[in-house]
Amino acid sequence: MSAVLNTQYQFRPMQLDDLDTIMVIEPQIYPYPWTRGNFSDSLSSGYSAWVLMLNDQIIGYSLMMLVLDEAHLLNLSVAKPYQKQGLGRTLLEHMVSIAKSNQMANMFLEVRPSNISAIALYENMGFNEMAVRRGYYPAANGREDAVLMGLAL
Incomplete structure (x- = not known):
């Protein structure tokens, strides 16, 4: 596993009180x-x-909807x-766990085709491209497609 994760890093469930911090991080990393x-x-x-904490500070977060199997x-973000x-x-890895x-049985996600580093991460973790959702995301020139990716668990 990555040498980055050590005893300083901890996961905990996201709470409503975390949203003030998350609302500072979110617009710094996404245009929309x-x-x-x-x-x-x-x-x-x-x-x-979930939030990823470093010394009592939120440095990342992720949300996932679980339905049937x-x-x-929905969101995977690092400050x-x-x-x-x-x-x-x-x-x-935490969300897959x-x-x-x-x-x-399966995990799905959408990602912008322009988000090359995210696509590389997902592919490296075993996700495969399944389809393209046309005009899924807002973009400066109108709409951007989304790549639908899936992983059999």
Whole structure:
């Protein structure tokens, strides 16, 4: 596993009180960030939502919807100063572990085709491209497609 994860890093379930910090991180890493409502709705819906902590500071977070035997990864984010250190992989490994522990058969996600580093991470973790969702994401020139990826658990 990555040498980055040590005793300073911890996962814990996301709470409503975390949203102030998350709402600072989210627009720093996405041109079209989730809203506070997206996060609070996900929490109130009972989605599996986790934060990655370093010394009591949120440095990453992820949310996943579990339905029947399918896990749908909705958001996987690492604060800008902590990117490119293997923490995205650490978060993804955690979410895959949560999905497996909930006896999910498959995990799905959407990713922008322009997000080359995320696609590389997902492929490295065994995800495969399944389809393209046309016009899925907002973009500067209108809409951007999404690549639908899946992983058999």
